[in-house]
Amino acid sequence: MAEEIIRSKPPAASSLPAESPEQVLERNIAALVVGRNSDPFSLLGPHPVSGGWAIRFFLPWAAEASIALHSAAAERPPIAMAKVVDAVKLRPEGFFEASFLSSQTTAPAPGSYKIRYRTHHGEEHEVYDTYAFPYSISEFDLYLMGEGRHYDTYEKFGAHVVRHEGVAGVHFAVWAPSARRVSIVGDFNRWDGRVDVMRPRGSSGIWELFVPELSEGAIYKYEIIGPTGTMLPLKADPYGFRSELRPNTGSVVARLDAHAWRDTEWISQRTSKKWLDAPMAIYEVHLGSWRRIPEEKNRWLSYRELGDQLIPYVKELGYTHIELLPIMEHPYDGSWGYQTIGYFAATSRFGSPADFMEFIDRCHQADLGVLLDWTPAHFPRDTHGLSQFDGTHLYEHSDPRQGSHPDWGTLVYNYGRNEVRNYLISNALFWLDKYHIDGLRVDAVASMLYLDYSRKQGEWVPNKFGGRENLEAIDFLKRLNEVANERFPGILTIAEESTSWPSVSRPTYLGGLGFSLKWNMGWMNDTLKYFSSDPIHRKYEHNKLTFSLIYAFTENFLLPFSHDEVVHGKNSLLHKMPGDLWQQFANLRLLYSYQYAHPGKKLLFMGQEFAQRHEWTEAKSLDWHLLQWDSHRGIQHLVSDLNHFYAAEPALHEVDFEWPGFEWIDANDGDNSVLSFIRRGRTPGDFIVVVMNATPVVRRGYRIAVPEPGAYREVFNSDAERYGGSNVGNEGNVEATAIKHMGRPFSLELTLPPLAAIYLKWTKA
16 A cells, blocks of 8 residues: 655544544654655745744755854854754654754744755755745746736746745746655755655646755656655656757756847847738758758758758748748657657757757748647557546546557547646747747647547547537637737637638637638649649549639638648658659649649748658758759759749739639630639739640640730749740730630630740839
């Protein structure tokens, strides 16, 4: 049977004789030395006794000890500890009590004395008394946390380097409501959970402790005794700001105020930025595999090296944003960061928190936004993480039909619990606040919205109305978006949501979830199916290109070709394309040209901008050597030119989410696999004509209708020699003639290059 935890006020038993104060003291000491006292402040530190004060402390490694006064009387010799003071004995395990006479009625100030001790090996030390210091978290903080409305909990929880009562040290706080005892352990206390036992804050479930003279860099974990009295595996700090490099799993005390930010202008402009009307081309990156150093044991680049190499590369290509696969700490490289353990810790793989801040700062100075992938849909079962954190299903549901994810073998957050919602919203705000992140792409939103996601009948629990909608998760996502946008105007929240859930990117006051943008997974799947088919069969797949316009303006869509499309047997984008090698490259150029012409913001995963041949793997660098070949450099030139042209032409980005920004010319020429349409800006007369030929046949004399007379300049041609194409085109300008076609008074006669797209810009006659 587990040993009973001793609390400061044991339950009264009328059938038993009352214990004397001496007996209570002795019982508490006995519990302390075996690690079973849950409220050490009732025993340790300064306590009033007859005629003065007694200072009690527990140092298992001390052979003898004394009190060194650091007040006005500091010149007095230290007061030697007595082995026996009244009925309290010095325990051989290392319990001490020192008594001294004093007429003062208040306890000695925490910084007014130190404990001086000598170890069994003769080493001498002086330390402040941890149990002399008062608590820091206010009752109002506790109230807001319980209500689930304390969105700055990262300022209270975790490990903070502070000055408390004039003494430097680290303040720790953690939520573990069912724990019988919580201790901080690390090298500084020889990983002995009896030494730094935390103070319980009543029914809040919060434990806190200030450890004087501890500093940045200290490695620590929480030692927790669960509700049954069983010692749990050591736990990393849920709010830890830094972690050890895997395979080690300890949390590391880290300051977040070491970096002097230089992005004031960027943040100020972001506040008033209308991103939905602006060009947004996102380069999706996995930092561990973008580029490595093979000569140095295939090591990663550091955050600072990435700043030197990645930022100018992305900037030169014309991207507006970098989106990072999760950089929050994760123990397993193969999860790519999506199985997060350290939600508040930028991974130590690439450097320190200050190094990551420097990277983001340099992005902003280069006019690049930084988006982070964020994973509130699930968390891994690793024993040092959130799983059964205090010996109960604290963060997750106890019922596996609600609390476990069948696809990924992970656990699902209990979104209906105030403290859990508070934890997740606080984490989102933390990255926007402390790291100046410009937005969060929320992973696996569909799995959060549906209670029956990937579950069969009987494997899920309906909501209170009998439906499949996860009402608590819906409420959480709405509140997240409201709070994030209220506190950080100009940031973006982006949903990876793969179903037809309505109004994902509509404001909450209109019944939406409140996201800024939604990934258009339907467009991505249909587009890749079309482009993967042989051109001779594409006339039967034509609707896959036209169908997206039926729903294109129901959401604020982002068009992604992400990491998910080029891993685990899915092949690279280049090798999804049919035909010989020339046709594969031509198809890829056409694919990107179509993406940039279609309404919606753009995203491309790293390596696809130069036609990476192999599937992506997190274990090695991209195939940069491919750039020695003209065909691969051609794709890179094409992506760069598309980005710059897209940013320069309002018609391609200004009206992405409304019908006035798009107009079909001919959506029905499936027999020739030709598609033509117009993209319009807000200024009258600002439009681009787009014509796509999805077959390897040059089509000469192809007529399309246009809305205006005058010259139409061919401003982009994906078949240009610069891109590796055959250089078939229209030699600059094409004049519209007054030949009626498809109900319009004017038309153009064009030469359509093979497997290519052309963009034509109208000039007023």
